[in-house]
Amino acid sequence: xxxxxxxxxxxxxxxxxxxxxxxxxxxxxxxxxxxxxxxxxxxxxxxxxxxxxxxxxxxxxxxxxxxxxxxxxxxxxxxxxxxxxxxxxxxxxxxxxxxxxxxxxxxxxxxxxxxxxxxxxxxxxxxxxxxxxxxxxxxxxxxxxxxxxxxxxxxxxxxxxxxxxxxxxxxxxxxxxxxxxxxxxxxxxxxxxxxxxxxxxxxxxxxxxxxxxxxxxxxxxxxxxxxxxxxxxxxxxxxxxxxxxxxxxxxxxxxxxxxxxxxxxxxxxxxxxxxxxxxxxxxxxxxxxxxx
Numbered sequence: 001x002x003x004x005x006x007x008x009x010x011x012x013x014x015x016x017x018x019x020x021x022x023x024x025x026x027x028x029x030x031x032x033x034x035x036x037x038x039x040x041x042x043x044x045x046x047x048x049x050x051x052x053x054x055x056x057x058x059x060x061x062x063x064x065x066x067x068x069x070x071x072x073x074x075x076x077x078x079x080x081x082x083x084x085x086x087x088x089x090x091x092x093x094x095x096x097x098x099x100x101x102x103x104x105x106x107x108x109x110x111x112x113x114x115x116x117x118x119x120x121x122x123x124x125x126x127x128x129x130x131x132x133x134x135x136x137x138x139x140x141x142x143x144x145x146x147x148x149x150x151x152x153x154x155x156x157x158x159x160x161x162x163x164x165x166x167x168x169x170x171x172x173x174x175x176x177x178x179x180x181x182x183x184x185x186x187x188x189x190x191x192x193x194x195x196x197x198x199x200x201x202x203x204x205x206x207x208x209x210x211x212x213x214x215x216x217x218x219x220x221x222x223x224x225x226x227x228x229x230x231x232x233x234x235x236x237x238x239x240x241x242x243x244x245x246x247x248x249x250x251x252x253x254x255x256x257x258x259x260x261x262x263x264x265x266x267x268x269x270x271x272x273x274x275x276x277x278x279x280x281x282x283x284x285x286x287x288x289x290x291x292x
Contacts, residue, residue, distance in 0.1 A: 054080050054089035061093070065100060074100035074109070091117075095126045098133050107137035128166035132175060135159035139178050145188040156182035180219065187217035187226075194229060203237050214285050224250065228259040230282065231266055240272060245282045247274035253286065 051057070061076030077097035081090045094117045101110035110133055117130040135158035141151040155178065162175035194209030210233065213226035227250040234243035247263040251274050254260055267273060276283055 051079070051083035054084045054087065054093075057083070058089055058093055058096075061096060061100075065096070070100050070104040071106075074104060074106070086120075091121055091124070091126075094120070095130055098130055102133050102137055107141055110134070110137040128162060128169035128171055131158065131162050131166065132169075132171040135162060135175060135178065139182065142182070142185055145185060145192055149186050149189050152182045152185040156186070183217050184220045184222065187213045187220040187222040190217070191222050191225060191229075194226075198229065198233060198236075201236070203233055207233050207237075211281075214282065218285065224254050224257045224259040227282075228263040228266075231263040235266065235270065240270075241275075241277050242280055242282065243267065244272055244275040245277045245280040248276035249282050249286055250274075252276075 057076055057080045061073045061080070064070075064073035064076060074097050077093040077100060080093035081097065084090050094113055098110050098113040098117060101107075101113060114130045114134040114137070118127055118134070121127055121130075135155055138151050138155035138158055142149070142155060143151065159175040159179040159182065162169070163172055163179065166172060190209045190213050194206045194213075197203075197205035197209065206229070210226045210229045213220070213222050214230070217223065227246050230246035231243045231250070234240070234246065244267065247260070247267055250257065250260045250263055264274065
């Protein structure tokens with residue numbers, strides 16, 4: 001038989017509720033006591049302070065920038081942006097904050113504020129400069145080709161945006177140069193990895209890297225070597241037709257190249273000659289028509 005002296009379930013809930021209520025009352029009482037003890041000065045400290053006028057803070061930022069205190073200048077410009085959002089002073093401060101962050105080497109902040117500027121004010125005269133500073137911030141972080149080239153890829157994308165969106169701006173020419181430099185850097189790493197695979201007779205791995213250079217980075221200084229390495233790789237794989245095509249494309253586009261001389265000699269050793277196969281992906285990758 002079930003015991004008859006157990007408390008009703010609601011009694012337990014009520015006891016829990018009463019304990020919780022007691023704690024709330026105690027806390028409220030303590031809060032009231034603290035509030036009652038608070039002085040007038042304490043409330044004055046908590047009072048909202050009006051920000052300085054936007055032009056005053058902005059000019060302080062310019063003064064700090066001119067005196068070489070770049071980090072503090074960036075802080076001032078950020079103050080304006082936060083205190084007067086979407087105002088003309090905020091717009092001015094945002095581009096100056098991007099510049100100051102870039103000059104101080106705080107590239108992450110420069111990229112963040114630069115992207116925000118381009119997003120908010122894409123048609124203003126300073127939008128091209130903001131986009132350029134984004135690219136510059138990435139460009140300054142490009143490592144040597146033995147390391148990951150993510151920054152080179154980001155710089156390439158950002159600088160290409162300057163060229164595409166703001167082709168008539170004063171930053172477009174330098175953006176084009178740095179776009180090409182970034183491409184060259186990425187292609188250089190592809191070649192380094194491709195040579196590594198080739199030396200270890202990982203021919204499919206090497207082939208993929210050299211193909212990437214020919215397909216995606218054809219305007220870089222690495223494309224001549226990439227074509228010659230394709231000759232070498234395809235011969236090692238026994239795919240003679242593609243090796244001949246790579247040599248023919250190389251000789252047609254870069255007849256005076258030392259890499260072409262090497263490719264020709266390599267083919268000649270096996271009794272072959274450069275010969276273009278118009279159906280080859282290598283031939284199609286180049287715009288120039290090559291005689292068969």
